[in-house]
Amino acid sequence: MGDQVVMDRIADTTDWQRTGDIVQDQLYLYTHGYFYDCSFAVGIEKKIFKCHKVVLARASNIFAVMLTGHFNEASKNKDDTINFSDTLPETFDFAMRHIYGNVNQLEDLQLAIKVYRFAHVWQLEKLLKLAADFMAKCEPREVIPVYECFKMYRDDRLDSVLSVISKEIEVICSSPAWYSAPIETIAEILQMDHLMTTEENLFDALVLWGTTQAIEEQSVRELIDKALRFIRFRNFDFYQFSSMNLHGDLFLTDKEKVQIFMNLAMGNKCPMPFGFTDKLKFRNLHPKKFTAKFNEHGDDSVIQLEQISKTDVYFVTESEGFVLTGVRLFSMNRDNSAQELDISCQVTSSATSLKPLAFVEFKGLNESKYEDFLLFPEHVLLKENVLYTITVSYAKPCRTRKFEYGSSLKWHHGDLVWSFPYSDNNYHYDICSLSLRYLVMPEN
Incomplete structure (x- = not known):
């Protein structure tokens, strides 16, 4: 049984x-x-x-x-x-x-x-x-929750997700995931240095996020404040900011508007509102860099510069969306390594006399092993039919060379054309080349 x-x-x-x-x-x-x-x-x-x-x-x-x-x-x-x-x-x-x-x-x-x-x-x-x-492998419109998850767990794939956000920010800002994201995530994205859209589009996307979240007890400004401070208002020119102010609510106080206006007109002599970023670097730069190179003077002579400033004038025609990011100086290259340098460089333009467009300086021992660019902390957006003046000043003696323009130098890439019509001697000192990038503009 x-x-x-x-x-x-x-x-x-x-x-x-x-x-x-x-x-x-x-x-x-x-x-x-x-x-x-x-x-x-x-x-x-x-x-x-x-x-x-x-x-x-x-x-x-x-x-x-x-x-x-x-x-x-x-x-x-x-x-x-x-x-x-x-x-x-x-x-x-x-x-x-x-x-x-x-x-x-x-x-x-x-x-x-x-x-x-x-x-x-x-x-x-x-x-x-x-x-x-x-x-x-998610679609760009779905990438925000993936970003949040990979960031939380420090996943190695985070870099690839950040690359998607950088390239596809236009799609992301119009996706449902954007409007369901917390303000902390929006603020983190607006701190990124590389986003393929304009600053105005980022501002509009932030405001739209705020208006969809707002309830009676909270104002839009209160909701977006944490992220609004990372909008790079200094990337706008004076007239663009004025137009935005006239045609829409910027969700800024009157005092903040005045401070931004003054900064756009006079630079860092008038600081941005407290807590707002003072970055003037365009996020939507094409990853490829372009260089305007100059030929060394034929006699291969070395010039000793002492307590002197050298100025070069550039005229840009037919330019759209190109940015000057730096200059390469012969005095800073490897042939002059181990010498003490005190060099400053500034860019001004005929469009404004109130402030330098960019300024950078180097003080200390030249330890470069290669020819390195002196990069501006602020990008210079080049405009059509404007004269740009680059002045390099030397507080200590240094060695450099002449670089010649040629009889009628023009350097161009696509629609960008550089010409030098105001040079008497067709040569200049120290500047070997110019570093240029162009802005990637969103499709309409």
Whole structure:
């Protein structure tokens, strides 16, 4: 009789599958709850999942310690549930199907993000990679939650996501994810140095975010204040800022408007409002750099400069969206290494006499191994039919060379043309070349 009972029990489980595929047979054990020895109550609805300690312990050291160590969970019988109330049932189920049956078909980004977080907590490395790889391939309009997740967990893929944000910011700013993002995330994006859109578009996107979040108790300014301070108002010219002020609400106080107007007119002699960025670097620069090079003077002579300033005048025609970012000086190259330098360089233009457009200085021992550019902390946006004057001043003696223009030098890239119509001697001192970038403008 006893033998008959045992045989009946075996017969009752003959449908649990023995296909010869151990992975699929193991998955069948999970999906049908055969031979389980632990149970989980998952989510606020406490959905029951029947699992196997040995399978979970093999997949994760955390599960191994919890289910086979000295924790309470290890001593529970198979129907005393382990509470996973902070996990959604669909997240837990996908994780189990991956552990048991190597299921890899993720099709939903929101599920992938939840699975990624679950895999981090439970140290499921294979599952973590699966979810992260899926997230990294998301559409630009969905990238913000991926950015937040990778940033939180310091994932190595964060750089690739930042690159997507930089290139696709126009798409991102018009996506539902932008309007559901917290202000902290918006502020982090507005601190990025490379975003392929204009500053005015970033400002408009921030204001639109604020107007969609505003309720009666909060003003738009109060909502956007943390991010508004990272808008680079110094990238606007005086007339552009005036037009924006006339045709829309800038969500600035009257005092802040006056301070910004004064800064645009007179530079850092009049500081920006307290807490606002004073950066004057365009974010939407093309990654490729262009260089306007000059030829060394034919006699190969070396000139000793002492207590002197040298000025060069440049005239730009047919320019649209090009930026001067720096100059390369012969006096700073490797041939002059180990000499003490005290050099300053400034750019002014015929369009404004109130302030230098850019200023940079170098003081100290020249240790450069290569010819390096003296880069301006502020970019100079070049405008058509404007004279630009670059003045290099030397407070200490240094060695340099003459660089010639030629009889009628023009340097051009695309529609940008440099010419030097006001040079009497067709040569100048020290400036070997100019560093140029152009702005990537969003498509209409």
